[in-house]
Amino acid sequence: MTSPTSPTSPTSPFAELDAADPLAHHRDAYVGAETPLVYFDGNSLGRPLRATAARMAAFVEQEWGGRLIRGWDESWFELPLTVGDRLAQVALGAPAGTVAVGDSTTVLLYKLLRAGVALRPGRREVVVDTDNFPTDRYVAEGVARELGLELRWVETDPTTGITPEQVAAVLGPQTAVVLLSHVAYRSAWIADVAGITALAHEAGAVVLWDLSHSAGSVPVELEAWDVDLATGCTYKYLGGGPGAPAYGYVAERHLAALEQPITGWMGHADPFLMGPGHTPDPGIRRLLSGTPPILGMQPLVHALELLGEVGIAAVREKSVALTTFAVELADQLLAPHGVALASPREAGRRGGHVTLTHPAMREVTARLWRRDVIPDYRDPHGLRLGLAPLSTSFAEVEAGLHAVAEVLAEVTV
Ligand SMILES: Cc1ncc(COP(=O)(O)O)c(C=O)c1O
Numbered sequence: 001m002t003s004p005t006s007p008t009s010p011t012s013p014f015a016e017l018d019a020a021d022p023l024a025h026h027r028d029a030y031v032g033a034e035t036p037l038v039y040f041d042g043n044s045l046g047r048p049l050r051a052t053a054a055r056m057a058a059f060v061e062q063e064w065g066g067r068l069i070r071g072w073d074e075s076w077f078e079l080p081l082t083v084g085d086r087l088a089q090v091a092l093g094a095p096a097g098t099v100a101v102g103d104s105t106t107v108l109l110y111k112l113l114r115a116g117v118a119l120r121p122g123r124r125e126v127v128v129d130t131d132n133f134p135t136d137r138y139v140a141e142g143v144a145r146e147l148g149l150e151l152r153w154v155e156t157d158p159t160t161g162i163t164p165e166q167v168a169a170v171l172g173p174q175t176a177v178v179l180l181s182h183v184a185y186r187s188a189w190i191a192d193v194a195g196i197t198a199l200a201h202e203a204g205a206v207v208l209w210d211l212s213h214s215a216g217s218v219p220v221e222l223e224a225w226d227v228d229l230a231t232g233c234t235y236k237y238l239g240g241g242p243g244a245p246a247y248g249y250v251a252e253r254h255l256a257a258l259e260q261p262i263t264g265w266m267g268h269a270d271p272f273l274m275g276p277g278h279t280p281d282p283g284i285r286r287l288l289s290g291t292p293p294i295l296g297m298q299p300l301v302h303a304l305e306l307l308g309e310v311g312i313a314a315v316r317e318k319s320v321a322l323t324t325f326a327v328e329l330a331d332q333l334l335a336p337h338g339v340a341l342a343s344p345r346e347a348g349r350r351g352g353h354v355t356l357t358h359p360a361m362r363e364v365t366a367r368l369w370r371r372d373v374i375p376d377y378r379d380p381h382g383l384r385l386g387l388a389p390l391s392t393s394f395a396e397v398e399a400g401l402h403a404v405a406e407v408l409a410e411v412t413v
């Protein structure tokens with residue numbers, strides 16, 4: 001078995017794609033990009049920036065080791081909100097003071113779903129779709145059990161995604177919250193956030209959007225789209241690293257009334273007063289519960305600097321070019337083997353990944369990993385190619401798709 005062609009092979013007929021790519025040089029800023037490994041999992045865990053190692057070391061030496069407990073007064077206490085503001089500006093289209101960083105996406109989904117239900121007292125239903133990421137569905141089921149609510153499931157086709165018409169069909173006077181994902185984790189379908197949010201508002205409900213597969217790859221305009229609540233992880237396109245803290249967004253108009261269920265001391269208006277009873281902070285700090293993960297935010301701070309410099313519009317342009325290239329190669333090399341596209345063909349409807357289906361894809365994925373080509377597998381029969389615009393090259397996509405064709409030929413003989 002041959003190893004994949006080097007992602008920098010000058011002999012490729014597609015070498016001009018990388019040569020013409022204005023973002024190509026950013027690839028060198030990432031650890032491991034010089035190796036022949038083909039990485040198609042940037043939508044599960046992004047590569048680290050080289051500079052992050054030095055930043056982490058400096059943090060340990062200077063901020064943690066040097067400042068010790070004084071660090072809290074000097075910057076750490078505000079960090080969940082200062083990083084939140086930066087994230088709001090570079091990736092979420094949200095105003096300062098509406099985003100806080102901390103917890104995992106799952107915990108924030110719980111806190112925000114409970115908060116959303118509390119914003120609509122007396123209403124008994126939550127809308128969720130059957131193809132939403134498992135943690136979103138499980139949290140919705142748990143909250144429904146806890147509060148005695150009913151879930152209104154929208155049946156979503158895993159190869160496309162949720163439409164405003166489907167949501168309209170289940171909305172009603174009992175709908176409290178609509179919980180959906182902006183970019184579908186399997187198909188990469190981009191939901192019409194503004195359209196669905198407007199429909200939910202007409203029905204008197206609030207929306208909670210999971211942005212895990214969009215933020216940092218697809219432009220997000222939370223304020224312009226009139227979104228109520230949102231959350232998402234930072235370890236995919238935002239480059240935060242394994243287990244990096246998630247973020248929560250609350251529209252300004254809901255901040256004063258927002259009641260989240262984990263009323264810890266760090267969400268108190270004056271945590272160090274240590275007084276009786278919980279008085280929530282008037283702003284987004286009320287979303288915090290316990291001591292925020294300062295160490296875990298360090299790589300994110302760094303990665304957001306780069307995203308801010310490049311700009312989300314340029315990132316999306318490259319993302320569309322990469323996924324379009326992957327679809328074209330799949331049509332050429334894989335469709336003759338019976339592989340089908342399970343992502344939208346229309347680039348404007350497609351997020352940052354491409355899913356290809358074939359009955360042998362589970363075995364194909366295992367074999368690809370053994371030859372250092374790293375996509376992931378998602379049922380049913382889906383090979384998912386996550387293309388990170390700042391660290392994936394066109395040559396890498398080409399090498400990877402050729403490897404898929406070779407492995408598919410092996411397993412289907
Ligand atoms: C849409 C979506 N929501 C949530 C998560 C994960 O949540 P957590 O960060 O809590 O593991 C993921 C990926 O793991 C995801 O794709």
Ligand SMILES: Nc1c(O)cccc1C(=O)C[C@H](N)C(=O)O
Nearest residue numbers: 043044045133185186212243378
């Ligand atoms: N969060 C993950 C993890 O802790 C381990 C392995 C994968 C992940 C993922 O991010 C999965 C990803 N959200 C998905 O869409 O499949």
